[in-house]
Amino acid sequence: MLSMAGIYFHIPFCKTRCSYCDFFSSVSETDISKIIKAEIKELELKKEYLNNEIINTIYFGGGTPSFISEKDISVLLNAVYKNYKVCDNPEITIEVNPDDINIQKAKTYFSFGINRVSMGTQSFNDDILKFLDRRHDSKQAINSIEILKKSGFNNISIDLIYGIPNLTNKVWEKTIEAALTLNIQHISAYHLSFEKGTKIHNQLKTKEIFALHDDESVNQYNILCKKLKNNSFEHYEISNFSLPEFNSKHNSNYWQGKKYAGIGPSAHSFDGNSRQWNVSNIEKYLTGIYLEAGYYEKENLSLNQKYNELLLTRLRTNKGITDKEIFDNFGEIFLTHFLTEIKLLTNCNKIKITNNNNYGISEEDWFISDGIIAQLCKI
Ligand code: SF4
Structure with missing residues (x-):
């Protein structure tokens, strides 16, 4: 595809x-x-x-x-x-x-x-x-x-x-x-x-x-x-x-972690590996574009950051996330971390598991999902 x-x-x-x-x-x-x-x-x-x-x-x-x-x-x-x-x-x-x-x-x-x-x-x-x-x-x-x-x-x-x-x-x-x-x-x-x-x-x-x-x-x-x-x-x-x-x-x-180009002052972009954000200032943006430099800042994402971002976005959607996706994108160590924390959260009903090992937060808990997701993140 x-x-x-x-x-x-x-x-x-x-x-x-x-x-x-x-x-x-x-x-x-x-x-x-x-x-x-x-x-x-x-x-x-x-x-x-x-x-x-x-x-x-x-x-x-x-x-x-x-x-x-x-x-x-x-x-x-x-x-x-x-x-x-x-x-x-x-x-x-x-x-x-x-x-x-x-x-x-x-x-x-x-x-x-x-x-x-x-x-x-x-x-x-x-x-x-x-x-x-x-x-x-x-x-x-x-x-x-x-x-x-x-x-x-x-x-x-x-x-x-x-x-x-x-x-x-x-x-x-x-x-x-x-x-x-x-x-x-x-x-x-x-x-x-x-x-x-x-x-x-x-x-x-x-x-x-x-x-x-x-x-x-x-x-x-x-x-x-x-x-x-x-x-x-x-x-x-x-x-x-x-x-x-x-x-x-x-x-x-x-x-879903797809790429996007953000155009204009303060717009953010993502290319799969890094994020960049344009200056939030019209004058600086115009000058930077004219000079073709200095109009944005950039951060290369570590594997931990990518993993955390994926959880933060996906667990606030009804798609949730599967253990296969964690393994395919991040490997064994991340999967072990994920499954250990998931076990604790499922024990207190904060994570629901559906067929195909799909993990998600129930709709009624989305409102307080920050704390739940923080527990799964990797520092
Ligand atoms: S000031 Fe009002 S209209 Fe302008 S972006 Fe903010 S919410 Fe929208």
Whole structure:
């Protein structure tokens, strides 16, 4: 079987900053055209990086890709086709914000061959949306999804956030129910985290707001799992749910350890043996790309790191991992370590074993999976 790889574009621009967000992005529009040119050059510089593997997924993330013009998106897409071998029917995803979507934009995206949209919806409750400093309200989110459907999209994902201060179970249930009435195919749901430097982190420090108690967070996670399962969604990764056949191929590639090239400031890349990450600074990125040097840092992965990463990604998915995969990739010593630790974890019901010696963490424990996986890791 041919190996496939992905391309990720980081579009580092947002109209305004949301209260919880620590992703790298700028609210200044002055550098957009410079960044697009630099990203095209980076695509050319990375031509050999994926070792001629065929591209089966392309992903525009950010920041807010829908903030820049459709023309800029098409220029980037054309540069991929010009420099890489792309499979016949690639999954092409674009992240959008509800306030950017109109019928003309949606139709133009569709005409480019973009076939998957991921919308930063976060909630269908207007008070929560205000607290998050989102630029849209629930009505706008619903309208935008209808526009996307009318424009031809039949693979739509939305992001939701739970574990928010003052988010009651009732409001959370209503948000999930609102999502389910929209006939979308995919939901990514994340627990709010208070990242340093964000507005909500400062509010937490000054006791203006209070984090939810752990039990309440677990409750909201359980509500999410139950409601989506009852509506035919498959829970295929800790934060991701989809109708059958609508898993995100791009993200699944990450979790399966496939190669990908990340383009743009702060984007990460992986070639099977090393990881590299671009500078999170627009000026330094532009200068580095111009000089063809100094725009990224790189780390070669040791066998221990590769083993740990594989466990960290796979045990948060419903695929789990087999002892054969451990042996084939890492050999006898790693397998012995794995099986010794697995035995301790199965004794306390933290790991389930299915047929073919496949090991996995139960869905209800994914929420606390960090501690379980740490026990299996090799230092
Ligand atoms: S959450 Fe999205 S839209 Fe909001 S600031 Fe972060 S990247 Fe921009």
